[in-house]
Amino acid sequence: MCAEAVTGTLYLDDVKVGDVFRSREHALDAAQIIAFASSFDPQRFHLSDEAARDSLFKGLAASGWHTASITMRLLVESLPLADGVIGAGVELSWPRPTRPGDILRAESTVTEIRPSRSKPDQAIATLETLTMNQNGEVLQRMVSKNVLFRRRG
Amino acid sequence: MCAEAVTGTLYLDDVKVGDVFRSREHALDAAQIIAFASSFDPQRFHLSDEAARDSLFKGLAASGWHTASITMRLLVESLPLADGVIGAGVELSWPRPTRPGDILRAESTVTEIRPSRSKPDQAIATLETLTMNQNGEVLQRMVSKNVLFRRRG
Numbered sequence: 691m692c693a694e695a696v697t698g699t700l701y702l703d704d705v706k707v708g709d710v711f712r713s714r715e716h717a718l719d720a721a722q723i724i725a726f727a728s729s730f731d732p733q734r735f736h737l738s739d740e741a742a743r744d745s746l747f748k749g750l751a752a753s754g755w756h757t758a759s760i761t762m763r764l765l766v767e768s769l770p771l772a773d774g775v776i777g778a779g780v781e782l783s784w785p786r787p788t789r790p791g792d793i794l795r796a797e798s799t800v801t802e803i804r805p806s807r808s809k810p811d812q813a814i815a816t817l818e819t820l821t822m823n824q825n826g827e828v829l830q831r832m833v834s835k836n837v838l839f840r841r842r843g
Numbered sequence: 844m845c846a847e848a849v850t851g852t853l854y855l856d857d858v859k860v861g862d863v864f865r866s867r868e869h870a871l872d873a874a875q876i877i878a879f880a881s882s883f884d885p886q887r888f889h890l891s892d893e894a895a896r897d898s899l900f901k902g903l904a905a906s907g908w909h910t911a912s913i914t915m916r917l918l919v920e921s922l923p924l925a926d927g928v929i930g931a932g933v934e935l936s937w938p939r940p941t942r943p944g945d946i947l948r949a950e951s952t953v954t955e956i957r958p959s960r961s962k963p964d965q966a967i968a969t970l971e972t973l974t975m976n977q978n979g980e981v982l983q984r985m986v987s988k989n990v991l992f993r994r995r996g
Contacts, residue, residue, distance in 0.1 A: 695887040695894065730912040733919055733927045734848040741848065746929055746990065754930055755915050759883040759908045766886055774886045776899055777907055783932035837899065 698770020702813050702838040707803055713764035713796040715824075718752065720790040726756040739790075751787035757794070757830045758782060761821045764796040769817075773839045778814065780834040786827060793824040803838070811840045851923020855966050855991040860956055866917035866949040868977075871905065873943040879909040892943075904940035910947070910983045911935060914974045917949040922970075926992045931967065933987040939980060946977040956991070964993045 720739070727736030731753035735742035739750040766775050788794070802816040815838045821830040873892070880889030884906035888895035892903040919928050941947070955969040968991045974983040 694885065695890050696885050697887065726912075730916045731919060732847065732849050732916070734850065735927060737848050745927065753915070755908070755912045759879075759912065762906070762908050763883045763885070766884060774888060774898065777937070779934070779936035780907075781932070781934050784930070 696766045696770070698772055700769070700771050701773075701841040702803075702815075703841050705800055705803065705815060705838065707800050709800045711765075711769045711798045713768035713798075716760055716764060716794045718760070718788065718790065718792050718794060720750060723750060723752045723756065723788075723790055726759070727753050731755055747787050750790055752789070754782070754784045754788075754830070757784065757788045757821060758832070760794055761796050761819060761830060761832065764794065764821075765798060765819060768796065769798055771836075771838065772841075773837075776837045778835040778837060780832055782830065782832050784830050786829055788821075788823070788829045792829070794821055794829070796821050801833075811842070813838050849919045849923070851925055853922070853924050854926075854994040855956075855968075856994050858953055858956070858968060858991065860953050862953045864918075864922045864951045866921035866951075869913055869917060869947045871913070871941065871943065871945050871947060873903060876903060876905045876909065876941075876943060879912070880906050883908055900940050903943055905942070907935070907937045907941075907983070910937065910941045910974060911985070913947055914949050914972060914983060914985065917947065917974075918951060918972055921949065922951055924989075924991065925994075926990075929990045931988040931990060933985055936984050937982065938984065939982055941974075941976070941982045945982070947974055947982070949974050954986075964995070966991050 735745040735747045736753045742750045798817050798819040804814045806812040815836050819832040888898040888900045889906045895903045951970050951972040957967045959965040968989050972985040
């Protein structure tokens with residue numbers, strides 16, 4: 691995966707609590723899992739199915755940071771904010787391992803919009819983003835605070 | 844960066860509240876920032892210094908997920924747990940942008956160890972991991988819950 695910059699047209703004015711944004715799918719395989727882990731999380735259960743068998747994961751599993759990074763790709767494509775998806779802080783959990791063969795998608799719900807007191811053109815929007823596989827099983831739950839801007843001019 | 848599996852020798856028995864683990868340094872440049880963003884976070888302020896100038900970042904900045912992923916690499920190398928660094932959940936914030944030329948290091952402090960009631964061989968350890976640049980400025984703060992295992996046999 692390698693692409694031109696993602697750009698969008700949505701402003702704070704266009705988003706409301708309850709809005710849901712659904713991504714495309716991303717098919718994950720063992721080669722991607724091992725390549726990411728080799729660079730960023732070189733632990734045996736992320737590098738080799740055989741070496742992973744006697745770990746907590748009982749088989750090859752993606753690094754949680756790989757699941758998070760793929761989710762970000764799916765999120766920026768599916769939530770086309772004009773000024774970008776800019777996170778101020780996030781909470782992440784991984785209820786079950788991400789496996790080779792999983793087909794990932796992200797579903798993001800706007801749960802709160804809090805206008806900034808000091809910056810009238812900005813708000814903080816809270817998003818809950820669930821990353822699911824082809825069976826609808828939740829692999830990652832992310833709650834993020836994002837900076838949104840009003841339409842200008 | 845690409846490496847053999849990181850393995851360690853530390854068990855739950857060897858770790859106590861207040862322990863600090865310091866990583867090596869990682870030198871970041873624009874090429875790494877753009878490569879990561881092209882795959883996982885293709886927004887203009889992560890892809891081009893020129894395109895980033897009129898964004899909130901005022902210049903090229905690494906994706907927060909890139910900072911998080913580099914931090915994981917530094918963490919697994921500096922906290923050599925025998926059964927691996929396995930996160931159950933994390934909180935992340937990015938107090939300032941990560942820039943080309945930054946030299947990153949991670950410093951992790953054990954802030955709590957909570958034995959499992961149902962699994963006597965396990966505990967959940969809370970770590971605070973600060974990712975800093977060469978000026979000691981904090982780029983990322985992470986609080987993670989990690990599964991630790993007692994020495995066996």
